[in-house]
Amino acid sequence: MAIHKKSAFTQKEQELANFAKAMAHPARIAILKLLAQRNECICGEIVDLLPLAQSTVSQHLKELKNAGLVTGTIDGPRSCYCINWKAFSTFNNEFNFLFTNLKVKNEKACC
Amino acid sequence: MAIHKKSAFTQKEQELANFAKAMAHPARIAILKLLAQRNECICGEIVDLLPLAQSTVSQHLKELKNAGLVTGTIDGPRSCYCINWKAFSTFNNEFNFLFTNLKVKNEKACC
DNA sequence: ATCTTATATCGCAAATATACGATTAAAGGA
DNA sequence: TCCTTTAATCGTATATTTGCGATATAAGAT
Numbered sequence: 080m081a082i083h084k085k086s087a088f089t090q091k092e093q094e095l096a097n098f099a100k101a102m103a104h105p106a107r108i109a110i111l112k113l114l115a116q117r118n119e120c121i122c123g124e125i126v127d128l129l130p131l132a133q134s135t136v137s138q139h140l141k142e143l144k145n146a147g148l149v150t151g152t153i154d155g156p157r158s159c160y161c162i163n164w165k166a167f168s169t170f171n172n173e174f175n176f177l178f179t180n181l182k183v184k185n186e187k188a189c190c
Numbered sequence: 191m192a193i194h195k196k197s198a199f200t201q202k203e204q205e206l207a208n209f210a211k212a213m214a215h216p217a218r219i220a221i222l223k224l225l226a227q228r229n230e231c232i233c234g235e236i237v238d239l240l241p242l243a244q245s246t247v248s249q250h251l252k253e254l255k256n257a258g259l260v261t262g263t264i265d266g267p268r269s270c271y272c273i274n275w276k277a278f279s280t281f282n283n284e285f286n287f288l289f290t291n292l293k294v295k296n297e298k299a300c301c
Numbered sequence: 302a303t304c305t306t307a308t309a310t311c312g313c314a315a316a317t318a319t320a321c322g323a324t325t326a327a328a329g330g331a
Numbered sequence: 332t333c334c335t336t337t338a339a340t341c342g343t344a345t346a347t348t349t350g351c352g353a354t355a356t357a358a359g360a361t
Contacts, residue, residue, distance in 0.1 A: 088216035105199035
């Protein structure tokens with residue numbers, strides 16, 4: 080069952096997994112890319128740039144926001160999203176620490 | 191529905207998403223960590239180190255293998271897994287290229 | 302006050318993922 | 332040959348994700 084024994088794992092393991100989960104969909108990667116390629120928030124437009132229904136995009140944005148990767152303010156009929164670089168690089172560092180640093184030491188083909 | 195309109199996104203977006211998906215579970219993060227912290231493959235033992243049933247661990251390993259993050263050889267009743275550093279750093283570079291490089295240019299708090 | 306526009310939320314259907322017990326398979330030892 | 336050990340696979344229950352249409356909401360325009 081999906082009893083999700085997440086509590087059996089460490090805080091960091093769960094954090095990294097949640098981060099990965101937030102990125103585990105091409106639509107969300109695309110959204111993050113759009114946000115990253117601009118120097119400012121994107122207010123509107125996002126839906127027009129994706130091949131998905133408005134409600135679907137809104138849901139993806141919500142997930143990115145819940146994961147902390149994106150910040151957003153709702154301003155009446157107009158919303159405004161941008162990447163939360165701080166949280167983003169925190170996770171990136173964690174990721175690199177866990178794997179890339181070790182890579183230097185190991186770099187060895189076994190099986 | 192989960193009609194997964196993945197085809198509507200670019201190859202790179204899908205690749206990154208698949209990579210993230212493979213890491214999107216604390217158990218798989220834990221497995222990767224175990225594999226990374228050693229200088230060699232882990233043959234056996236993995237199940238003992240995780241709070242999950244043998245069949246569940248086997249399934250997670252299979253997913254990591256499918257995603258290309260882990261290589262493995264089955265040697266009769268004994269299997270042998272280790273991290274595929276090559277694929278791993280390819281993805282890591284892609285990730286960094288997409289986001290971290292941009293970060294330097296942007297670093298700007300908006301909303 | 303009503304209409305328009307942009308976006309969030311709800312409700313549902315279908316696909317996927319998670320977990321585990323049971324079973325299978327395959328090699329080595331008795 | 333039969334038993335043991337180790338790990339993959341199958342079957343199944345349940346949870347979560349994905350996607351969309353319909354609806355709600357909220358601000359601005361008319």
